[in-house]
Amino acid sequence: MRMKVSVKHTVDRWFNKIAKNPALSITVSILWLMVLGWVAFGWNLGNIGLIDETEPLFAEASRQMFVTGDWITPFFNGDTRFDKPALIYWCQAIAYHLIGVNEWAVRLPSAIAAFGLVCLGFYTIQWYLVKQEELEQVSRPTRRYLTSFIAAALMALNPETIIWARTGVSDMLLTGCIASALLCFFLGYAGGQGENSSPLHPSHSPSAQSPLALSEAEGIPNALFPNKWYLAFYVLIAGAILTKGPVGIVLPGLIVVAFLLYVGKVREVLREMRLLVGILVILALSVPWYALVIWRNGWNYINSFFGYHNLERFTEVVNGHSAPWYFYFLVVLLGFAPYSVYLPASIIRLKFWQRSHWRSLERFQQFGLFAWFWFASIFGFFSIAVTKLPSYVLPLMPAAAILVALLWSDLFSDTKTRQTIPVSSPTPPISASLLRISGWVNVVFLSILATALLKITHILGTDPAISNFHELIEKSGLPVIAGIIWLVSAVSVAGLLLSRRWNYIMSINLIGFVAFVIFVLTPASFFIDRERQLPLRELSAAILEAKQPNEELIMLGFKKPSVVFYSQIHVNYLKFPQEAVEHIKNKAAKGLKPSSVLLLAEQKKFLKMDLQPDDYKNLSTKGAYNLVRVPFKKMKNEKIDIS
Known part of the structure; x- marks a missing residue:
């Protein structure tokens, strides 16, 4: 017990020292974010080839x-590609x-979007806790720094974010725009009561400078947007629209309106947001490309x-991507694992159904x-949407x-201050029983996860590209390593619960x-790349070396955009x-030059x-896969039975 208290005192002393030195606090925060960003998004980002089927598109x-x-x-492969708007293509x-x-360039926009979001999330949590300390008139740097450090880590280090931040598609860029827009909205909303305050200068003191005076002193015109966070909100919405279309404004609009209706501040906040001017900003930034295309x-x-x-994606099943009603419960459980087991307790803790309580609080x-x-x-x-994909809920x-x-x-x-929670706290302290239940659910979940990974070969299906998958x-030994990691984690969590730490x-x-x-996902990604994608890259190099001018390349039996x-x-x-066969014979009959085609085929289809x-x-x-050259002279008059 004495050692436990000593550790707590040491940690408190560290964070008090950090809080009293602004330069040190900024340095520590930046270092933490850089380490997080590198481990989660930067490490080996471009050392693995593009993953079929979507990323190469x-x-x-x-x-x-x-x-x-x-x-x-x-355009892709000579055809227009209208799946997504232009922003992700511009960034790449x-x-x-x-x-x-x-590969680094392909994935860099996704990694930057994820890292920027994590940094803004870290800042927002810090800002919120500083405001809470000001209201309570008590300084709690340990709570402030540990909470913001953990919030940033949870944002970066979860399976859903790790996967999409390391993939060169539009999902992470959309999430970065939408989530950053929502954080900017809240900073604008919470930073000031009405038009005469700014979250950058949150003092409520009558002697504080007005945002107008501050902006004029800085040479920034703010007649349209006294609150610059709202302007950032509109700009990011435009970015989301240019990344994935109408959903870029529908989702944040739905969230903001639902929240404002609940707290009873719709008219008040929409006025201070300069909504009409904001819509003009969104249209000015997003409409020109749509008009041109x-x-x-x-x-x-x-x-x-x-x-x-x-x-159609919202109202009908597209490309066979249907799923049962509980699909996203499983996606969140696994996509935010292992921390997802604490979401029920986190939501219950809020008591969001107590509307009168929430409406009585300060905005922040x-x-x-x-x-x-x-x-x-x-x-x-x-x-509600009929088409369902795991990436759709990435923004949550x-x-x-x-x-x-x-x-x-x-x-x-x-x-x-550990023994007391101020009356002004927006939520009561978490109950011991609720935390204890969540903790044991955590232990059970980690144990099941470890068992599943140890038996992963019995769960995974086959891969036609890897016969002995x-x-x-x-x-490789990776299932054993994964099982040990999570079993040790489960035992450690159980030990902490029993000791009430x-x-x-x-x-x-x-x-x-x-x-x-580090020890499972990264080696597994290299292993899968070597077995699944490397053959296609090697064949692409062979195609470049063997291809004659104007010689056609046919891909038989499968579509792998990475070859393109x-x-x-x-x-x-x-x-x-x-x-x-019919296509090659038709070309042979026309006497086209060169008098051959390159054929890239799965071995089973090629034999047929x-x-x-x-x-x-x-x-x-x-x-x-086989890469062959088929001369026309052998095909012109030959009858081939492939029934």
Whole structure:
């Protein structure tokens, strides 16, 4: 017990020293964020090849923009690609210009978006806790720093964020825009009561300078936006619209309106937000590209993007992506693991149903309530949508991190104030029974996770690109390492619960997840890349070396967009062997030059073409794929039975 108290005193002394030295506090915060960002988003970011099927579609469309200079219409493999708006392509093309056409450039926009969001989340938590200390007239640097450190770690170190921040698609950029916009909205909303205050200068003292005076002194015109956080909100909304379309304004709009209706401040806040001017800002930033792409492509773009990729995805099942009503419960449970087990306690702690209580609080004290509306609105919106994908709920992960971090903040306080919770606190302290139940659920969840990973080969399906997939997984030893990591974590959490040292439990979960990333996920990603994607990259290099001018490349039986990106040539996708044979014979009959085609096929599909050894020349075999050259002279008069 004496050692336990000594450790607490030491920690409190450290954070008190940090809080009293602004330069030191900034340095420590920056170092923490940099370490988090590097481990979560930067480490080995570009050392793994592009992952089929989606990532190369974005990478190649961006490369086409970079090469052709056409920054309006995205193209892939010679066809227009209207799935997503242009912002992600612009960001990747700019990255190509800065660091070259490579995997780092493809994923850099996603990593930067994730890192920027984590930094803004860290700042917002710090700001909120400082305001709470000012109201309570007590300084609690230990609670403030530990809570903000954990909030940033939870935002960065969860499976959903790790995956999409390291993937060169639009999902993380959308999340960065939407989540950052919501944080900016709350900073604007909470930083001042009405038009005559600013979150950058939160003093309520009558002697404090007005935002107008401060802005004029800084030479910044603020007649339209006295509160610059609201302006940032509108700019980020425009970014979200340019990243994924109408959902970029629908989601944050739904969250903000639902929150304001609940706290009874709709008219008041919309006036101070300069809503009409804000809409003009959004339109001015987002509409020009849409106008240009529609002007150039007409109804083809309107029907494809607004009809198929937006309306139909919400009202109908698209590409077979259907799922049961409870799908997103599982996605959040696993995508925010292992901290997701504390979400129920985090939500119960808020008592969000006590509307009169929340409406009576200062604006900044409604931060937890705002995070709840953020989480629930996105969860409900996509649960209603018919098409379901795990990435759709990525924008709620920052809200989940905030909710759990605020739950944990009840356990962090300085030694002198640990025994009391001020009356002005927006939520009562977490009950011991609620924390104890959540803790044991944590132990059970980690134990189940460890068992599942130890038996992963019995759970995973087969991969046609890797014939001996299960055997290779077993030989790698990764399932055993993963199982040990989470079993040790489960035992450690159980030990902390029994000794009532609850405030260390989240650290165990975070350490376990970091160990899992370093010793399991990273080696597994290299292993899968070597077995699944490397053969295609090697074949792409072989294609570049063997291809004759104007020689067609046919891909039979599968679609791997990475071949288009790495070979940088057009690929003709054909699904069936008979279709490929007929296509080659038609070209042979026309006497086209050159008098051959390159054929990249899965070995099983290639065998079904029933070609004789003299009918083709084998150029390369990698993994499950064959690259051959088929001369026309062998196909012109030959009858081939592939029934």
